[in-house]
Structure formats: C-alpha cells, structure tokens
Amino acid sequence: MEPKIIARPDHNISRKQISSAALKVLYGLKDAGYTAFLAGGGVRDLLLNRAPKDFDVATNATPEEVKKVFRNSRLIGRRFRLVHVYFHNEIIEVSTFRAPMPAADEIPEKNSFLAKDGLVLRDNVFGTPEEDALRRDFTVNALFYNIADFSIIDYVNGIQDLDNRILRVIGNPDQRFTEDPVRILRAIRFAAALGLEIESSAREAIRCHAARLEGCSSSRLYEEIQKLFSCGKAVQVFKLCCELDVIEHLFPELGAWLKAPDGERKSHWLEKSFKQIDRWRTAGLTVDSSLLFALIFGEYHEWVASQLAEHEGLAYADALQEATHRHIRQLDRICIPKAVTHHIAEIMSGQPRFLKTTPKNAQRMLRHRSFLDAFLYFKFAARTARRYTTELEWWEQQRKTR
Ligand code: ATP
Ligand code: MG
Numbered sequence: 001m002e003p004k005i006i007a008r009p010d011h012n013i014s015r016k017q018i019s020s021a022a023l024k025v026l027y028g029l030k031d032a033g034y035t036a037f038l039a040g041g042g043v044r045d046l047l048l049n050r051a052p053k054d055f056d057v058a059t060n061a062t063p064e065e066v067k068k069v070f071r072n073s074r075l076i077g078r079r080f081r082l083v084h085v086y087f088h089n090e091i092i093e094v095s096t097f098r099a100p101m102p103a104a105d106e107i108p109e110k111n112s113f114l115a116k117d118g119l120v121l122r123d124n125v126f127g128t129p130e131e132d133a134l135r136r137d138f139t140v141n142a143l144f145y146n147i148a149d150f151s152i153i154d155y156v157n158g159i160q161d162l163d164n165r166i167l168r169v170i171g172n173p174d175q176r177f178t179e180d181p182v183r184i185l186r187a188i189r190f191a192a193a194l195g196l197e198i199e200s201s202a203r204e205a206i207r208c209h210a211a212r213l214e215g216c217s218s219s220r221l222y223e224e225i226q227k228l229f230s231c232g233k234a235v236q237v238f239k240l241c242c243e244l245d246v247i248e249h250l251f252p253e254l255g256a257w258l259k260a261p262d263g264e265r266k267s268h269w270l271e272k273s274f275k276q277i278d279r280w281r282t283a284g285l286t287v288d289s290s291l292l293f294a295l296i297f298g299e300y301h302e303w304v305a306s307q308l309a310e311h312e313g314l315a316y317a318d319a320l321q322e323a324t325h326r327h328i329r330q331l332d333r334i335c336i337p338k339a340v341t342h343h344i345a346e347i348m349s350g351q352p353r354f355l356k357t358t359p360k361n362a363q364r365m366l367r368h369r370s371f372l373d374a375f376l377y378f379k380f381a382a383r384t385a386r387r388y389t390t391e392l393e394w395w396e397q398q399r400k401t402r
Contacts (some may be wrong), residue, residue: 006129006159008054008150013046020162021087022055025070025094026147034061037144039095040175044140047152047162048194057094058132058144060314063141066094100125130155137176137183138190139168157266166235167196168264173205181212184246185224206244213249218335225334232281234274236313242267255331256339257300269299272384291373293336296379301327301348310377321349345371346378354378355391362398375399 015023019221022038029036034041039058044235046052059066063075066083073085083094134293139158146153161168167190168184169176177183184206198206205239213221214361228237242248248255258266272293280287303325309316328341336344347370354375357365365371375395 001155003130003133004154004159006152006154011047011152012049013043013145013150013152013264014108017046018042019055019090021085021090022057022093022170023147024087025057025085025092028069029057029059029061029066030147030257032061032065033063034059035129036068036147038147039132039144040141040338042117043143043145043152044134044158044162046145046196047143048158050194050269054090055092057092058129059094060097061094062126063094064095066096070185096126097129097132098388099125099131099353100119124202129153134170136170137186139166139170140190140194140196140378142170144382165196166199167191167194167202168199169202171206173202174208177209178357179207181216182220182224184210184213184244185221185228185250186243188240188246189224189228192233192240193231198240203244206246209287210244210246210249218333219332222336225372227294229274229277229292230287231279232278235280236276238274239272241355242244251296251331253327254297257303261270266299269384271295273298273380276380283344288343288345288373289336290370291376293340294344294347294373294377295380297327297344298348298377317349317352320351324348343370347374350374351378351381354395359398362395363402366398366402 018026018038022042024113026036026038036056037058040056042052042055061069063081063083066085067073067075070083072087076082076084080098085092085094092131133142133144133153133155139156139161139353141158142156143158143162144152144153145151153157167187169187187198187206188194189204200324201332228234230235238247241250242258247258258270277287277292277295301320301323304327305316305319307320308314308319314320314322324345328336328344350365350368350370351374353361353365368374378395379392380390382392
C-alpha cells in the first residue's frame, strides 16, 4: 500500500521540538545510509502539540548495525532486540522495522509463536516500514517522521484519526486485544490522557476481551496500572474502566464491591481519590505508588475492616491491618513490589493512630518514614467525609512545631 506522505509545509512538526539526542540518532543513521524515522508516541504527541515523554526511532538498520553507528549504545531485550543509545540525560530507543506475526494457520506445527489462545509469545522478524506500522497498536501510534525530508509517513490513516480525535485499533480489534490484552489498558490510557474517543468496534472488543487481562504478565500489569492512574487523567481512566467493564478484571474484589448495593457512594470515594491524584499530577508532583494504591483501595479496606470488626470481634485498628494484608495477598496477580505493599499496609494501619495519640507519640510518628503518605491519606479521607476537622488542625499544628 502507498502511504500518505505529508510534506513539511503541511504539518506542524519542527526539528526544534525534537530533542538533540533524538536528532543525533536520526542523523547518525541517515548519514550512515540507513532509513531513520521518529516513530510512535513522539510523533503523535508533537502532532497534538504536546511535549513527548520520550523519542523512539525506527530504522532499517539491524540492531548490530545500529550498535556500530553509535559507540554510546547497547543491545537490549530478549523478546524484541532493541538498541539503547545513551546520552548524558536521555536514552533513545532504536528498533529495527518489524514484520507482522504470521497468521495462526501459517505457523508450522512445532513453532512456538502463538500460545493456544492466541497470545503472542515470541517474535523478532525484521520487516518493511509498512509492516512495522501495521503491527503497532493504534493508528495514532503508527505515524513516522522521516528525517530525510521532514515529512510524515502515514500507512494507517492515523493523521485523519488524530484530526477527528479517534483512537482506532490497527487491524481486527478482537484479534489485536487477544494477542496482547495489555493493549486494552493502553487504549484506555491514550483515550483518557489525549482526549480521544475509542472507536466503537474497539469498545465492543474491549468489553468482550477484558477478562483476558487476568492472564497477563503480572509485572506488565503493575507497570501499566501505574501509568494508567498517574497519567493526569485518572478520573477519566476510571470512568472508562467502569463503562467498558474493565475494572472487575483489573481489581476483581474492588469491582465486585462496587457492583454490590451502595456502589454509587463507593464510586464517589474513588472519584474523589482520582481527582486528588490528578490534582497532584497537574501540579507536577509524583504520587508515590503506595499512596496511589492506598487511595484507590482505602475505602474498600475500611469496609472489609468494619466487617471483620463486626463478625470476627477484632479491634478496629487490628481489623484494618488484617483487611489490608488480606487484600494485598489477593493482589498477587499484579506484581506489586514487596516494599510497596509494605508501605500500603503502613499507610492504612497507621490511620487509627491519627485519632488517638499524645503529643509525644505524635512527634515519634512525624519522624516515621511513612508519615507523610499516611498523613496525606488521613487528610484526604477526613476532608472527603467532612469529619475529623479538629484532629486535622491538631496534626497540622504538630507538623509546624516539629
Ligand atoms: P507513551 O510513551 O507516551 O506512553 P507511546 O505510544 O510512545 O506512549 P510506548 O509504550 O513508548 O508508547 O511504545 C512506543 C510505540 O510502540 C507505540 O506508540 C506503539 O506504536 C508501539 N507499541 C507499544 N506497545 C505496543 C503493543 N503492546 N502493541 C503494539 N504496539 C505497541
Ligand atoms: Mg513512548
């Protein structure tokens, strides 16, 4: 297929917006006689007049050839072999154009490309720029910026979708979400963060395949969940997760709890949490992942704790600790690092202490490493429920006199 070429005068991407490291890599490859394109999110973000998080380069040079062009580089990855080119404050990821996966019925018997349910296990076959574009996830993520003539190369009508603010899957959404269910979370993140509408057949496919998230690699899930809720549009992410029936497959216990009677009040807490997280992000603050999870699960933990206190006769503070631990154990499907789960438990189990303490104990608490996150949680919970105003003021005072 002939791509659409958008010549330099007809688009808004200028070299001034591309980092000097990325330009060095693009020109280095070009001067060595290779094709070199800026690819992926960088091109998409520049077209949307947003600052890209990073710049990725795609080329027809093999990883070994790329390595020869840049002394400051290293081959990485097993599943996909890539080259990282190192600069003092930036790493540019360079990948060789990749071919698509062979169709299921073209795979010889003993080949391990696809697991039985269609999940991709292994691929690393080089291809043409067109093939490389077609194997990417969404049309807006498959645009190339060609350093040879500063044009944009569009094999997938991505420019048109960007203009119309549509997030469209490349190829058949059922197949693409089956191959890699993490794309479901990526779709939600891009739609929320960039203000795009997920195209209707993709929405249907997300609903249909969301359960497949439960079979995904736990470390990929953990990484993607963090990105989802810290993209600055967590409110919108949560709304889409509920609308598209994804939440119950991401956090089954939380999903079931939200669906039970009184779910609306519970969503209210979550919406407020996400608003707060977005406010922090917009102010440029990084939200610690433990605090992020504590805010997401907090009211659920408090509810489980009150059940435990009522039915198992535990003191509330112990019940809260037990509820948090039990839930965290259930979460092993998402590979939350030990240090993070420990910190979530500290934030939660510390809550009752904010209501019952002496000035001397308060000073000790203030020195504890999880104090700030625990206090931010307490402040948020108190304000959301419009209670503990006196305690909150007392604590603000203690912090000042520290
Ligand atoms: P951002 O970096 O802003 O989160 P991005 O689009 O650059 O967004 P990356 O994860 O950096 O996302 O991936 C770079 C590019 O690689 C994507 O734009 C997309 O073209 C392709 N890609 C990444 N993950 C997948 C996937 N799971 N399936 C298909 N293509 C993917
Ligand atoms: Mg990127």
